[in-house]
Amino acid sequence: MPKMKSHSGTKKRFRLTGTGKIMRAKAFKSHLTGKKSQNRKRGYRQETEVSPADRKVIKARLA
Structure with a gap:
């Protein structure tokens, strides 16, 4: 699979970020x-950190 x-x-x-935060x-x-x-x-x-509720979805889309 590709x-x-x-x-x-x-x-x-x-x-x-380097520490794994999503900005x-x-x-x-x-x-x-x-x-x-x-x-x-x-x-x-200024940038701000993504809320905890959205982190999982965004991380999956960035991977």
Whole structure:
């Protein structure tokens, strides 16, 4: 049987750290930013860890 392919969309949205955490970009950054404060927009730049409920599925799609 051939190897399973990694899910292309998942590869673009998540990354694995050296310690095995799955990181993702924050939501609400892409549009309607004129009304959001600079502090709020700055907070969207940092990555955050994926929630425990989603880890299993994402890890399987990255493998």
